[in-house]
Amino acid sequence: MSLPPLDSPKWKSSFRAFAEGFKSVSATILAAVLFATYLGIGALAHDSHFSLLWTLLSTILVWAGPAQIIVITTLGSGATIIQSALAVTVSAVRLFPMVVSVLPLMRTPQTKRWHLILVAHFTAVTLWVECHRFLPQVPRHRRIAFVHGLGFGLLCITLCANTIGYFLAANLSQTLDAAILLLTPLAFLFSTARNSRELSDVAALVLGLLLYPLFALMNSGLDVLLSGLVAGTVAYGIHRVRVRA
């Protein structure tokens, strides 16, 4: 994928910059992963008895796959709203450093804070990675428009995937439905593993996988939250010991 050179007349209007952002979606392998993930989320929502409108609204308004899956699986398995809200709140903390690090890439002295609201909303792991990849090739004063186009393009992909997944889960044979549901844990495990560069992240991923089944035996209603807190804190402890050693 090559964008027009920085001095190209194509960057003269923000509308063209938006269109370039929208088109760049097709040039990213992450878009395929996103499609698979949201296909799975659509199927998961269907099998957990949520409506299609609910599913699409959760994609538009939440715009974070892990959080959507936590809401669907915890509520679907009978957890309280408070437990879901707490687990989502903790899972969403990672959005904070992402927003903090992505906004300086497109800020200019003229940028008002409200210009960046939609960019902050679109910020999630896929957009965050793609911003670092694409933005150096975009003139600074057109970057917000470009990112709006990119975010909107990714949104279109996920909404299509949700709808397709939802109807496939309703109409496919049980085996193929199961295959679509399996997409979600697979895609999340590998994309998280890929993004885990620090030892603490790898340890958190492995311990989190292993500890959840133990906490599920307690059936406390807070299983996901508790196993996450314990596994994450132990992983952080491992990181501290390594730093000191």
Place this chain on the structure above:
Amino acid sequence: MSDFIGDWHALLILLVAGVIPNQVWRMLGLWLGGGIDEGSELLIWVRAVATAILAGVIAQILVQPPGALASVPAGLRYGALVAGFVAFMLTRRSILAGVVCGEVVMLAGKWWLG
């Protein structure tokens, strides 16, 4: 049409449990951005807990599978994940290879078991 909308109660829950807990962090990032060091110890701990919660959710889908996934025997669900992980590592961390391999193992196993 009411099938499409579902019940309004569920939409309210979406707002409380899904939308607000997410947007709080994004808007905080927007308002406070700049003064936070990405490598600070607090953020490393927070990221570890967030990763572990996500890992817990992945495990939950496999251990207590929703809907049609429950028709796949437990051993086959775990086996598919492990096979996918091996493919992921062998291909120098290709997400696509991991996902495809996991899916193929699950489908083949299901077919073989009848």
